[in-house]
Amino acid sequence: MEVKILDGKKISEEIRNHIVNEVKKLKANYGITPGLSVVLVGDDAASHVYVSMKEKACKKVGFHSEVYKLPKETTQQELLNLINKLNNDEKIHGILVQLPLPKGIDEHLINSHIAPTKDVDGFHAVNTGKLFLGKESFIPCTPKGILELIKRTGEDITGKHAVVIGRSNIVGKPVAILLLKENATVTICHSKTKNLDKYVQTADIVVAAVGVPELIKGNMIKKGAIVIDAGTRKVNNKLVGDVEFEEASKKASWITPVPGGVGPMTITMLLENTLKAAKAQCE
Numbered sequence: 230m231e232v233k234i235l236d237g238k239k240i241s242e243e244i245r246n247h248i249v250n251e252v253k254k255l256k257a258n259y260g261i262t263p264g265l266s267v268v269l270v271g272d273d274a275a276s277h278v279y280v281s282m283k284e285k286a287c288k289k290v291g292f293h294s295e296v297y298k299l300p301k302e303t304t305q306q307e308l309l310n311l312i313n314k315l316n317n318d319e320k321i322h323g324i325l326v327q328l329p330l331p332k333g334i335d336e337h338l339i340n341s342h343i344a345p346t347k348d349v350d351g352f353h354a355v356n357t358g359k360l361f362l363g364k365e366s367f368i369p370c371t372p373k374g375i376l377e378l379i380k381r382t383g384e385d386i387t388g389k390h391a392v393v394i395g396r397s398n399i400v401g402k403p404v405a406i407l408l409l410k411e412n413a414t415v416t417i418c419h420s421k422t423k424n425l426d427k428y429v430q431t432a433d434i435v436v437a438a439v440g441v442p443e444l445i446k447g448n449m450i451k452k453g454a455i456v457i458d459a460g461t462r463k464v465n466n467k468l469v470g471d472v473e474f475e476e477a478s479k480k481a482s483w484i485t486p487v488p489g490g491v492g493p494m495t496i497t498m499l500l501e502n503t504l505k506a507a508k509a510q511c512e
């Protein structure tokens with residue numbers, strides 16, 4: 230059986246084309262242009278790359294986009310003041326504070342200062358709680374993108390064994406909750422898990438989100454499994470995922486490449502969430 234590639238770039242393009250049309254309708258019918266503010270504190274090089282990708286993606290679908298680049302000396306109070314301003318800005322429907330934040334700034338305090346209705350990252354405690362309860366909420370972009378990719382395989386998730394490797398608040402935990410909602414049997418593995426290979430070997434769906442290059446070996450993958458790789462680490466200037474792609478491709482039925490898999494979907498889901506936030510304000 231030939232492996233099929235879950236092309237995050239191509240799927241993103243389809244979704245983004247749809248968003249372009251939705252933006253046109255929103256403008257025509259309500260005079261509203263979805264607006265996203267991205268706040269970046271400090272000089273982390275990778276963060277600057279991601280933020281400019283987000284800005285570009287916004288412009289391309291016709292959103293209003295603002296980027297605030299603040300020096301690493303910015304105080305927590307200054308950041309809270311900016312969020313207050315953006316919470317009250319009618320042009321802005323979504324606010325994203327790029328992580329990681331410099332030391333001394335409490336990430337959870339900052340995220341929970343964003344109005345829940347503008348929390349397009351889905352990191353506010355209210356949205357996290359709603360996700361946990363299975364209620365309508367803003368779903369974090371990477372987990373949402375991963376679910377979309379799995380759904381594009383056309384395979385039924387119900388009853389399948391999904392093994393999530395990684396327990397971060399941004400990817401591992403929320404993606405496990407989403408898979409549970411789709412009636413998968415979910416196992417969460419992490420850095421303290423003993424015999425990781427034993428779990429991965431029984432997985433119908435593998436979601437790797439640890440950021441350890443090629444931790445998941447091809448020989449761990451069950452034949453016919455769906456393999457989603459959310460890892461992106463630069464190794465010798467090359468982007469490497471958490472999965473040994475070549476070897477895993479010999480076993481998997483579907484697999485995401487790195488780059489061009491989960492990464493572009495993350496940004497596409499940010500656009501979707503921002504559109505959703507703008508639409509909610511028309512109601």
Ligand SMILES: Nc1nc(=O)c2c([nH]1)NC[C@@H]1CN(c3ccc(C(=O)N[C@@H](CCC(=O)O)C(=O)O)cc3)C=[N+]21
Pocket residue numbers: 278279282325326327328329350370371461468487488489490491492493494495496
């Ligand atoms: N508040 C917040 N929200 C986030 O969503 C958020 C964040 N902070 N901090 C950092 C992570 C990381 N992240 C990525 C987004 C796109 C790609 C992406 O598009 N990657 C391309 C390649 C990019 C490259 O060439 O470096 C790909 O995989 O094809 C990757 C990673 C969002 N994050």
